[in-house]
Amino acid sequence: MKIEMSNISKSFGTNKVLEAIDLTINSAEVHALMGENGAGKSTLMNILTGLFPASGGNITIDGQPKLFTNPQEAEQFGISFIHQEMNTWKDLTVLENLFLGREIKGKFGLLDNKTMRKKASSAFEQLGVSIDLDAEIGGLSVGQQQMVEIAKSFLSDLKILIMDEPTAALTERETERLFSVIDGLKKRGVGIVYISHRMEEIFKTTDYVTVMRDGLVIDTKKTAETNVDELVRKMVGREIKDYYPEKTAEIRELVFEAEHLSGEKFTDISFSVKSGEIVGFAGLMGAGRTEVMRAIFGIDPLKSGIIRVNGKKLKIKTPAQAIQEGIGFLTEDRKEEGLVLDFSIKDNITLPSTKDFVHRGLFDDKTATTFVKTLSERLKVKATDEEQSVASLSGGNQQKVVLAKWIGIAPKVLILDEPTRGVDVGAKREIYQLMNELAERGVPIIMVSSDLPEVLGVSDRIVVMHEGKISGILTKEEATQEKIMQFATGGK
Incomplete structure (x- = not known):
């Protein structure tokens, strides 16, 4: 199959997001699509698969004009799009999610569960993963949910597979398995x-890479004929010499203490964070890092243990209490827990600090708007204005809105769970710089990350977890990828 997108343009109202885009996708090739958040990558693929109509341009498949009116048509034609934000129904089982809208029925119109289970098992077998078909998908880890999304595309006669940040939530082992699957699909003639x-x-x-910036294609070339520096320069329009900006914050007095915390998936967790310090949490998926942070913030219950901020012993049972005590928490899943997608940028950013804008019983909209504009400009949120719905923003800009929300409460402690997941290289550096500025102001930061270079690049100390326990704590000087992985896999 050969797909040719020619002169594609797209506008949302007065906002032009794509202009004169040309892109060719071939069978048996892996074609990378790169660019900063908001560059238009996902929008272009949404036009191809029929989610959005193009404002102009043409699409041909094997030389014949072709326009899909919805993603289901595209899937039936063999073109599947695995989105960055997972499209799952949390209360349904894995099997029900896999076949939602594509149920297989028998002679009398009854569901043919035997055939569906066989097909589902085959899809997971190809991926090399074992997931209970009867488990509710909401109870799975983010990584397992991502593998379910990938498995969906194996249920049709796949010809072109589009993957948007497919490894963002996967473990190292799952990522390697995915690469093996991609290689196998390519050999079978599937274009990716x-x-x-x-x-x-x-x-x-990948075999080819196309770089987009501000709704334009900047360049397309063979991956083997380019390098990291060239790609970054084309993506952001400038050189980024230091991926991890130098941290100059002075580490001072003790602010946050966790003593012998135990919960459903972790035991005897003790660590501390000082003013101006960034403490990274590393470990394999399922090690319990996120669960510890959720318990500190009052989302999940603590069985035992003590939390102190500035020497004050806290009893936190709800997120509202955590916010009141000055704890901010950027969650791992921004779509489900970090944002109210139907709300505007302004409403999301002011949500945890609404009381600060109420004077004599009235909401001071002018002050709130100024506050939101200041934060949005500082974090370089790409949007038409502060009233724009966050659902219409790119993933990276949504992440910036969540960050702005927590910075807005002037936190005493800030917890960041996978802060740069799905964020482009330019925006990543902006987030790192922002973390450094917060540290300069004395804010203690706890960062959970599955990206080892990131953990090493921004942390002053690194706490490594394995199977619900702390297996090691390393200083910046001691830490290496090898040492972290040794602790993460249970070594000493």
Whole structure:
């Protein structure tokens, strides 16, 4: 199959997001699509698969004009799009999610569960993963949910597979398995569009790379004929010499203490964070890092243990209490827990600090708007104005809105769970710089990350977890990827 997108343009109202885009996708090739958040990558693929109509341009498949009116048509034609934000129904089982809208029925119109289970098992077997078909998908880890989304595309006669940040929530082992699956699909003649910000993945898995910036195609070339510096320069329109900006914050007095915390999935967790310090949490998926942070913030219950901020012993049972005590928490899943997608940028940013804008019983909209504009400009949120719905923003800009929300409460402690997941290289550096500025102001930061270079690049100390326990704590000087992985896998 050969797909040719020619002179594609797209506008949302007066906002032009794509202009004169040309892109060719071939069978048996892995084609990377790169660019900063908001560059138009996902929008272009949404036009191809019929989610959005183009404002102009043409699409041909094997030389014949072709326009899909919805994603289901595209899937039936063999073109599947695995989105960055997972499209799952949390209360349904894995099997029900896999076949929602494509149920297989028998002679009398009854569901043919035997055939569906067989097909589902085959899809997971190809991926090399074992997931209970009867489990509610909401109870699975983010990584397992991502594998379910990938498995969906194996249920049809797949010809072109589009992946938007497919490894963002996967463990190292799952990622390696995915690369093996991609290689197998390529050998079978499937064409793959691979949208990612992870440079090492681009050079490991792709044949061609197209760079987009501000709704334009900047360049397309063979992956083997380019390098990281060139791609970054084309993506952001400038050189980024230091991926991890130098941290100059002075580490001072003790602010946050966790003593012998135990919960459903972790035991005897003790660590501390000082003013101006960034403490990274590393470990494999399922190690319990996120669960510890959720318990500190009052989302999940603590069985035992003590939390102190500035020496004050806290009893936190709800997120509202955590916010009142000055704890901010950027969650791992921004779509489900970090944002109210139907709300505007302004409403999301002011949500945890609404009381600060109420004077004599009235909401001071003018002050709130100024506050939101200041934060949005500082974080470089790409939007038409502060009233724009966050659902219409790119993933990276949504992440910036969540960050702005927590910075807005002037936190005493800030917890960041996977702060740069699905964020482009330019925006990543902006987030790191912002973390450094917060540290300069004395804010203690706890960062959970599955990206080892990131953990090493921004942390003053690194706490490593394995199977619900702390297996090691390393200083910046002691830490290496090898040492972290040794602790993460249970070594000493």
